[in-house]
Amino acid sequence: MLTTNPFDDDKLREECGVFGVWNADHAASFVALGLHALQHRGQEAAGITSCDGAGFHSHRASGHVAGNFDKDEVIRALPGRTAIGHVRYSTTGSSAMRNVQPLFAELADGGFAVAHNGNISNAMKLRRTLNRRGSIFQSTSDTEVIIHLVATSGQSKMLDRIVDALHQVEGAYSLLMLTEQGLIACRDPLGIRPLVMGRIGDTVIFASETVALDVIGARFEREVAPGEMIVVNADGLRSFRPFAAASPRPCIFEHVYFSRPDSVAGGISVYESRKNIGAVLARESGIDADIVVPVPDSGVPAAIGYAQESGIPFELGIIRSHYVGRTFIQPSQEVRHLGVKLKHNANSALIKGKRIVLIDDSIVRGTTSVKIVQMMRDAGAREVHMRIASPPTRHSCFYGVDTPERAKLLAAQMDVEAMAKYINADSLAFISIDGLYRALGDQRDPAAPQRCDACFTGDYPTRLTDLTEKKAEESGLKLAAIA
Incomplete structure (x- = not known):
């Protein structure tokens, strides 16, 4: 096989894209349209998970959004007024179907789906600890670590369990999480990865970029702030700041290449910044x-x-x-x-x-x-x-x-x-x-x-635990070989 674009093999690959809708008829249809607008952020695979009150429904597929989510029968199989979606280019974990998001698990207090843009830089260390405790992983994605941390948390309420889990992770993340109690959006304390919020009437939308709001006719409301967690459910919209305040460090490459030029990032038109x-x-x-x-x-x-x-x-x-x-x-x-x-x-x-x-x-x-x-x-x-x-x-x-x-x-x-x-x-x-x-x-x-x-x-804003431990291990092996 040959990539027909001779320049595709020499680009930094876009991370991933996430899109979520709360309180809309046929929510999965809106998510599919939003993912179309975010296709440039991940072209290996796409997935949507919806919730209709009676249960969760998922469809995940390799390839582009078009051809996988433009079929009536696929959208009809994703009922409910709430849904989250994800487009993926594999950065952690292989491109196997088991790594395609949103990932879903049945936890003790109900279903839990998560779509993640970013990378957990201490995921391997956490995974080893969880494995020793008896966790059984179904994927090689760093996102599944978050699910296991939530599942094994000693906190009693779902929101507290999520906060407890995220306090243990390092790196970058913009997350959309779907539970039976509502839709939760969260951005890492440094705001490395982007996440925005919009509305259509009483419908609340979250997306990686503003262009995805434009496509469905939503009004951009604001960015999800670094370190902010937003919960949307029948009680309304609530904002929390569960992490210590930090100086934001949004990714500068969003303005160089990742974001679509018709998006606005950090209050700046990407087209104008370029x-x-x-x-x-x-x-x-x-x-x-x-x-x-x-x-x-x-x-x-x-x-x-x-x-x-x-x-x-x-x-x-x-x-x-x-x-x-x-x-x-x-x-x-x-x-x-x-x-x-x-x-x-x-x-x-x-x-x-x-x-x-x-x-x-x-x-x-x-x-x-x-x-x-x-x-x-x-x-x-x-x-x-x-x-x-x-x-x-x-x-x-x-x-x-x-x-x-x-x-x-x-x-x-x-x-x-x-x-x-x-x-x-x-x-x-x-x-x-x-x-x-x-x-x-x-x-x-x-x-x-x-x-x-x-x-x-080379100025990394967070600890790189997995990389540091890997280098230490390799150094130890070299010293042992010399000895």
């Missing part, structure tokens, strides 16, 4: 050229900002076809090479003889950039200058983003000059970390960053 990033990039590393060319689609807003700031014309020098399936079988290496151009192709008449500024959102392994630069040279570009709308990605993410191990990150192995030679560009430049903050309207404080920028700086 244009601002391009403008700052032009001021920091401008160069004399003929045209600015975005790498579609994620590089487009930054390229517009770069072009406007630099005065160099914006042109679509790479054309993307939207009518090609994600994968297809290829019989030979020669045909596989040709298949790459089905999704992205150089606009050769525009490129030939030109000095090109290529704008992309990031460089991960570098394989994407090598292909893009070569595509421009094959089309006759006179010069190819690459500009990246994020700082060099030198560190792995442990908060729900599927990042290659550090040894496979190009910027962790080479300086910028060496990277330029590797991708065969005439020049290469990245926006600075301070410039990225300025583009978002912030003045970065290195001693107390306002956002999680660990993939660029």
Whole structure:
């Protein structure tokens, strides 16, 4: 099998997306529409769990929301006025069906379903402890750890059991939990992963991004605050702050790549922030050229900002076809090479003889950039200058983003000059970390960053217990081998 998008193999994979509805006729239909809008956040699998008062109903499937949840019989099998849903790209646990969310369990005081965006960075340590106590896991997902912590809590009330469980976990999470008593939304104390709330009349909606509210005609009300837990049930909506106050650290990469450009994150239009990033990039590393060319689609807003700031014309020098399936079988290496151009192709008449500024959102392994630069040279570009709308990605993410191990990150192995030679560009430049903050309207404080920028700086805002213990174990094994 071959991915027809030659650039898909060199992106930080979006974490996951969650969507929940309380008090709506055919709630599962709304959830399916919301998940459509969040499809970019996870394309491996999708699931919906509903509750109709008499019980819980679930449907989970591999692949996209379309084709799995646009069938009447599927939605009819998910009755009830409350439902939660999830789109997934596996960051912890394999892509097996047992890991597809929402996860569901029958606890002592009733059914419990959970949809999770993020990553629990001490999940393996907790799992070992729970296993020793007799817990039997049905998946390899870190999300199931939360279910077992709730199930084994010594607290008597469900809400207290959930709070007790979350006090034991580290890392990043935006959670939607469905019980017989209501819908519960919760965001980690640092607000690393996004979560917003909206309404349609008396219906309450939670979603990973505002664009999912737009799709169902909901009014954006506010973000779920970092460390906030919201309970919605027959008694109304109640907000709790069960965690110690902390300085928020929302993920800065939401503005670089993860969120859809038509979303609003942290009160800022993602589209406008990406244009601002391009403008700052032009001021920091401008160069004399003929045209600015975005790498579609994620590089487009930054390229517009770069072009406007630099005065160099914006042109679509790479054309993307939207009518090609994600994968297809290829019989030979020669045909596989040709298949790459089905999704992205150089606009050769525009490129030939030109000095090109290529704008992309990031460089991960570098394989994407090598292909893009070569595509421009094959089309006759006179010069190819690459500009990246994020700082060099030198560190792995442990908060729900599927990042290659550090040894496979190009910027962790080479300086910028060496990277330029590797991708065969005439020049290469990245926006600075301070410039990225300025583009978002912030003045970065290195001693107390306002956002999680660990993939660029290595400044992780939480403990990484599992990683630390793994390194200690590997070090011990090496010492034992030497001895």
